[in-house]
Amino acid sequence: PQNKPLPPARVWMLDKLADAGRL
Numbered sequence: 001p002q003n004k005p006l007p008p009a010r011v012w013m014l015d016k017l018a019d020a021g022r023l
Helices: 009-022
Strands: none
Touching: none
């Protein structure tokens, strides 16, 4: 099975902040 590479720390932070902004 293909494992997805983990996104860069910046992308991870932006995604987390974006998710927090939705709440």
